[in-house]
Amino acid sequence: MRRASFLIVVLVAFVAMTVIVAVRALLPGGDEMAGRGERVLPVAVAAVPSVEFADVVEALGTARANETVTVTARVTDTISRINFESGQHVAAGAILVELTDTEEAAGLAEARTTQREAQRDLDRTNDLIARAVVPQSRLDEATAALERARARVASIEAQLADRIVRAPFAGIVGLREVSLGGLVRPGDTIARLDDTSRIKLDFTVPERFLSVVSAGMQVAAETSAYPGEVFTGEIAQIDSRIDPVTRSVIIRAEIENLDGRLLPGQLMTVAVRRDVRSHPAVPGAALTRYLDQTFVYVVEETAEGMIARQRSIELGRRAGTMVEVLDGLTAGEQIISEGVHRIRDGAAVEITREMRLGANGVMAGVAAGGSSAAQ
Known part of the structure; x- marks a missing residue:
């Protein structure tokens, strides 16, 4: 009985101490008096930036030419002259082939x-x-x-x-598939002509997204041919029917391609962006959590020096390493960006490094003395 009573007392004491520590950690200023007697902690801080966020619907799409046609003859005869080279840009109405x-x-x-x-x-x-x-x-x-x-x-x-085959529109002629003196018949392929000044990007999304996509919305597309580069466009049309097998709908976006780098047939990753907005954002490394609450440490300047204040915030979406802040912070406030596990509310701190935050996270750090330190 004595042993059991002793264990109960120890357990109660442990629970009580845990509750006290938790309450002190959550209450603003709860550790301020204790922190004044502790050593000053070196910290890295960053000004909270304003970052663009959006709700994103992702899909895979296939690039298509704005206009495309298979160039062929209307009559049967031999070729007497070829006026183009493979890959050449031709004007509308230009003579491509002449027949005898x-x-x-x-x-x-x-x-x-x-x-x-x-x-x-x-x-x-x-x-x-x-x-x-x-x-x-x-x-x-x-x-x-x-x-x-x-x-x-x-x-x-x-x-x-x-007997004169002309280009119906301006574009790029593909590989030549005929030779001088060759006999061509109606339907025989002479070459393919593509207008790639604008790319039509067709992709499918499940029918449940019909309520959140519409013509005119912005899209961002990427392709493995140009890693890390984003091609922007907008939704031009939405198909008039849903596929009864896949329960998906085809959406067509248009992307400017004046430099001709995108080619018909390319596989592209498409992100449809809606509800585009700018909000304060913080890196994930600056966050601490307790139960269902999320906190950051804001650096405040007082008469006694720099103090770390714990502040509860409401989070939104994530973009890269940055997390959207819906409530609790304003752009420009200074937060502790690294080593938050060592900080307590009300702790005295010393700024040893100032970080610059971008849309994708920490870009660079500048020591308090002024020298730059790449991250």
Whole structure:
């Protein structure tokens, strides 16, 4: 019984001491008097920056050209001239390929001669009609003959135009797949033409995100071809139906690509950003937690020196190593950025290093004497 009573007393004393320590740690200024008698602790501090945060929906997308077409011939004939090189930028309407047109050119010359003869015959008939030498029916015949000649010329000119393959829009010509003198038929691929001045990025998101995405929202895309580089654009269209199998919807974003670095077919990681906002932010290393509360230590200057004050804050989203602060801090306040496990509320501190915080965390530190120390 004595042994059991002794254990109970020890347990009660331990619990009481734990409660006292916890209460003193939570109460502002609870350790101030004790801290005055303790040694001054060296600390690194940082001014709280304002960082841009957003709610993000992530997906994988495929890059597509703004406009793309397979260049092919309309008629069957041999190639007489090739006016482009693979990878060349061509203007809209530029002649890419010419097909052999010897027979059509001869026919056009004959048709134009016939048209000139019909025009001269019409002129003579008009003169004779004016002098009442020939009847009106002769004028009608001459006019019909001229119209037939003109139609014949237009028909042959259209046949010649079919033997000239032009670029329907400005863009980059892909690999050439024909050779001079080769026979091409309708549907045979001559080359592919892509307008990559603007990239259409198609990606799918689950239907539950339909309520949070809309046209005009900003997107940020990355590709393994350019590690660490972000390409920004905005949502242009949302598909009119949901896939009944995957229960997802296709979203199309557009990204400016004037330098032509992005190519159709590239796999890209897409992040749709909504509710973009700027809030104070702190690095994760500056946070301490107790139960369901989160704290930082704010450095205050008093008559007795620099004092660390524990302050409860409300957190939001995380961006890299920085955490959004919804309430409890304002941008510009100085917080202890490192070694917070050694600090207690009301402890006397000495600033030995000032850190500069960026959107991704600590960038650099400057010693109190003024020398720079890279982190």
